Amino acid sequence: MERQPGSIFAVVIILLSAQYIHAESKAITNCNNVNATSLPDNWTLEQQSCVRIDLGELEPSKTFDFEISSNNAIDILLFPANSLEVYLNEQSYRNEMIWQQESVFENFNGDGEWHWTVPDDREKTRWYMIIDNFAHPGDDGMGAQGELEVQVSLDMQEIMTQPYTIFDSIIRVDTSSFSVAEGPIVVDAGTKINIFARTMEGNPDIFIMTEEQKNLYSNGGTAASRIVEADLLLVSSEMYKQWLVPESYEDINLYVIVDNRAGPGGGGAGTTIAKTTVTITLDPIINPVISTLNPQQTYDVGELISFSALDTPNRSNQISDSGYSWDVDQDDIPDFFGPILDYMWPNPDNASLKLNVLSTDGTMVSTILALQIEDNTPPNASILVNGDLQKGYNQTILISALFSDNWGVESIEWLVDGIIEQSNASIGDAVSSSFTFSFDSN
Known part of the structure; x- marks a missing residue:
C-alpha cells in the first residue's frame, strides 16, 4: 500500500440516502466512526x-443478529477494544488472538446474516466491527484490497433468547475438520431437537451423534457413524431440521456436530473454511405422570396415600418444582403444590386426583388418576370390664364399651349368647355405649 504525504481530506456527502466515505491511507488507519445506536445504516465506501x-460494552453470553449487504468485496472484521489498536496501527491483525475469528468475513460480497454470541471468557467488554475497504500492510495481502467503491448496509439487533435455546451462534470450522456445536445433550424420549443453520462461508454438514459415535469419528471413523435421520447436509442457505428423539436415545449423551470433512454422499466437500450460524432449540415433551408407592385403584377411607410426579419427563428441566399442582x-x-403429595380422603367416594404441570415456557398439561375410596377397615370396639364379671340371677349387669371407625359407625348391637339384646341405629357422633342386662333364673 502506497503512503501519500501531506494532510488527509475527508468528505462526507449524502448520496441516495447513503453516507459517502473517503479516507487516504496513512500509517494509522482512520475510519469513519459510527455508533451501533444509529443502526440500521448504510454507507458508500470509497476505495x-x-x-x-x-457496538458498545456487551455482556458475555448475549446474542446478536447481524444483517449486511454489499455490492462489492469488503472485509467484515470484529475486534474487542483491547485489540483494536493493532488494526488501527497497521500491524498484523489476522490472528485469532487479535480478532474474533468466527465472526470475521474477508472478501465478502452480497447479502449475509449471522448470529454471534458474546464470548464468556471475559467480563463485559467493548467491541468494534470494521467494514473494511482497505489494503493494509497488516492484512498479509489477504481479503478485499479496496480496489472498488462499495455500497454497504448493516443492521444489528439483540436476540431475546427463548426458553430451551441451548446454542445460538456462528461456528468456524477449518477444512477437513469438524466442531462440536453443543453437547452432551440429554433429553427425554418424545423431545424434539430443532436445528436451524445459515452459512456465511462454506457448505458444511450438520450431524447428531451419540458420544460413542462422536469418539469413533474423532478417531478417524467415517460419517456413517451418526444418526442419519437427523442430518442437515450441504448447508448452502437457510436450512432447518427437526428430529423427534425416540426411546432408544432417551438419557443418552447426544452431540450436534458441524462437519467440514468430505462426505457423506450429498454432503459438503470440506475444501473451504466454513462459517455457519447454528441455532439449536428443544421442544421438550410435557407429559405429567402420577405414581404411588403402592399402585392400586381402591384405597381405604382416611388412608394416607403418597403420590409423586417425579416420574414426569424432565430431563430438559422443563418443569420447576413450583410447576406441579x-x-x-x-x-x-x-x-397443593410441588412434586410430592401426601393426602387422605375422609369419605367413601369415586374420587379423582388431577396433576397439572406448568412448563417454564408457559405450557400447561394435566392428567387425572381415578380412585375408589371405600370403608374397608372394620370398626374397633372394646368392652370396659376388669377381670371376670360375676353376678347372680336377676341381678342387673351394667357394661360400657368404647368404639371407633376410620369413617363412621352406623349402628351398635349388644349380643348375649349370639342373640341381639340391644341395638342402637342412630348414634350420631357417640364414641361409647352402655348395656344393661340381667339373667333370668328361669
Whole structure:
C-alpha cells in the first residue's frame, strides 16, 4: 500500500440516502466512526476507506443478529477494544488472538446474516466491527484490497433468547475438520431437537451423534457413524431440521456436530473454511405422570396415600418444582403444590386426583388418576370390664364399651349368647355405649 504525504481530506456527502466515505491511507488507519445506536445504516465506501462501528460494552453470553449487504468485496472484521489498536496501527491483525475469528468475513460480497454470541471468557467488554475497504500492510495481502467503491448496509439487533435455546451462534470450522456445536445433550424420549443453520462461508454438514459415535469419528471413523435421520447436509442457505428423539436415545449423551470433512454422499466437500450460524432449540415433551408407592385403584377411607410426579419427563428441566399442582376435590382449583403429595380422603367416594404441570415456557398439561375410596377397615370396639364379671340371677349387669371407625359407625348391637339384646341405629357422633342386662333364673 502506497503512503501519500501531506494532510488527509475527508468528505462526507449524502448520496441516495447513503453516507459517502473517503479516507487516504496513512500509517494509522482512520475510519469513519459510527455508533451501533444509529443502526440500521448504510454507507458508500470509497476505495481505501472503512467504517468503524462501536457496538458498545456487551455482556458475555448475549446474542446478536447481524444483517449486511454489499455490492462489492469488503472485509467484515470484529475486534474487542483491547485489540483494536493493532488494526488501527497497521500491524498484523489476522490472528485469532487479535480478532474474533468466527465472526470475521474477508472478501465478502452480497447479502449475509449471522448470529454471534458474546464470548464468556471475559467480563463485559467493548467491541468494534470494521467494514473494511482497505489494503493494509497488516492484512498479509489477504481479503478485499479496496480496489472498488462499495455500497454497504448493516443492521444489528439483540436476540431475546427463548426458553430451551441451548446454542445460538456462528461456528468456524477449518477444512477437513469438524466442531462440536453443543453437547452432551440429554433429553427425554418424545423431545424434539430443532436445528436451524445459515452459512456465511462454506457448505458444511450438520450431524447428531451419540458420544460413542462422536469418539469413533474423532478417531478417524467415517460419517456413517451418526444418526442419519437427523442430518442437515450441504448447508448452502437457510436450512432447518427437526428430529423427534425416540426411546432408544432417551438419557443418552447426544452431540450436534458441524462437519467440514468430505462426505457423506450429498454432503459438503470440506475444501473451504466454513462459517455457519447454528441455532439449536428443544421442544421438550410435557407429559405429567402420577405414581404411588403402592399402585392400586381402591384405597381405604382416611388412608394416607403418597403420590409423586417425579416420574414426569424432565430431563430438559422443563418443569420447576413450583410447576406441579394437585387438585384433590375435582373443582379445577389447585389445592397443593410441588412434586410430592401426601393426602387422605375422609369419605367413601369415586374420587379423582388431577396433576397439572406448568412448563417454564408457559405450557400447561394435566392428567387425572381415578380412585375408589371405600370403608374397608372394620370398626374397633372394646368392652370396659376388669377381670371376670360375676353376678347372680336377676341381678342387673351394667357394661360400657368404647368404639371407633376410620369413617363412621352406623349402628351398635349388644349380643348375649349370639342373640341381639340391644341395638342402637342412630348414634350420631357417640364414641361409647352402655348395656344393661340381667339373667333370668328361669
